[in-house]
Amino acid sequence: xxxxxxxxxxxxxxxxxxxxxxxxxxxxxxxxxxxxxxxxxxxxxxxxxxxxxxxxxxxxxxxxxxxxxxxxxxxxxxxxxxxxxxxxxxxxxxxxxxxxxxxxxxxxxxxxxxxxxxxxxxxxxxxxxxxxxxxxxxxxxxxxxxxxxxxxxxxxxxxxxxxxxxxxxxxxxxxxxxxxxxxxxxxxxxxxx
Numbered sequence: 001x002x003x004x005x006x007x008x009x010x011x012x013x014x015x016x017x018x019x020x021x022x023x024x025x026x027x028x029x030x031x032x033x034x035x036x037x038x039x040x041x042x043x044x045x046x047x048x049x050x051x052x053x054x055x056x057x058x059x060x061x062x063x064x065x066x067x068x069x070x071x072x073x074x075x076x077x078x079x080x081x082x083x084x085x086x087x088x089x090x091x092x093x094x095x096x097x098x099x100x101x102x103x104x105x106x107x108x109x110x111x112x113x114x115x116x117x118x119x120x121x122x123x124x125x126x127x128x129x130x131x132x133x134x135x136x137x138x139x140x141x142x143x144x145x146x147x148x149x150x151x152x153x154x155x156x157x158x159x160x161x162x163x164x165x166x167x168x169x170x171x172x173x174x175x176x177x178x179x180x181x182x183x184x185x186x187x188x189x190x191x192x193x
Contacts, residue, residue, distance in 0.1 A: 004035060004039060004043065005043045005044075005053075006057075007033050007034070007035065008029065008033045008035060008039070008040055008043060008044070008050070009053060009054055009057040010033075010057075011029055011032040011033035011034075012024065012029055012033075012050055012051075012053075012054040012057075013054055013057060013058055013061075013098055013099065013102045014032060014098060015028065015029055015032055016054060016101075016102040016105050016106065017097075017098045017099075017101035017102040017105065018101075020105045020108075020109065021051065021105050021106060021108075021109035021113060021116075022109065022112075024047065024050070024051070026040055026041070026047060026050070029050065048113075048115045048116075051106070051109075051113065051115075051116055052115075052116070052119050054102065054106070055106055055116070055119050055120065055123060056119075056123075058099045058102050058103055058106075059123050059126075059127075061095065061099055062089065062096075062099050062103075065088055065093070065095065065096060066084070066085050066088040066089060067085070078134065078137035078138045079138050079183075079187070081134055081137065082131070082134040082135060082137070082138055082183060083179075083180060083183055085130070085131065085134055086131070086154060086158055086179050086183065087176050087179055087180070089158055089162065090158070090161065090162060090165055090172060090175045090176055090179065091172070092172050097166060100162045100165075100166055101166055103159075103162075104159070104162065104163055104166070106120060107120060107159070124155070127155055128148065128151045128152050128155050129148075129151070130151075131151035131154055131155055132144075132147040132148045132150070132151035133147075135147045135150055135151055135154075135186070135187070135190065138187055138190075139187060139190040139191060142190040142191075142193055143193060146189075146190055146193040147190065150186040150189065150190055153182075153186065154179075154182055154183065154186055157178075157179070157182050158179060161175045161178055161179065162175075
């Protein structure tokens with residue numbers, strides 16, 4: 001059974017995914033999580049604390065579903081590992097859709113919620129660095145600045161595609177094919193750098 005704070009964070013991700021950050025009210029979050037508002041304030045101090053911890057929670061959850069391999073599966077090649085890390089961000093699983101929607105809402109809210117900007121910038125930087133390291137595994141001779149720029153383009157593209165995918169503007173298979181094409185283009189560019 002999940003801890004109370006995990007229950008609250010799961011509920012916060014659901015509420016943010018459905019209603020956005022501006023729609024997150026502590027009273028409604030308490031009802032969604034099945035806890036008292038006092039318990040939310042006990043665990044998270046204030047609404048900003050809930051938002052910050054929810055960002056951490058969805059990042060941790062995304063890391064779990066993008067890095068865990070099925071037992072008995074042979075280790076992936078560096079290219080397969082790179083593609084897998086990106087493609088698993090777009091899959092027709094409720095948890096992935098919820099995570100992606102919540103991330104997008106948190107990202108959009110940083111325009112108005114200055115307290116989130118630093119946390120989002122840090123989370124984005126970590127993601128870009130992880131993708132740059134995976135790109136470096138495929139193209140080890142590419143210069144670090146080129147790897148970082150390529151990773152930034154791929155992660156930004158994925159965020160944009162995610163928004164279109166979640167809104168139904170593009171299908172899952174098409175979004176994933178666009179990611180594969182972008183990976184191929186970035187790797188070709190890295191080989192020339």
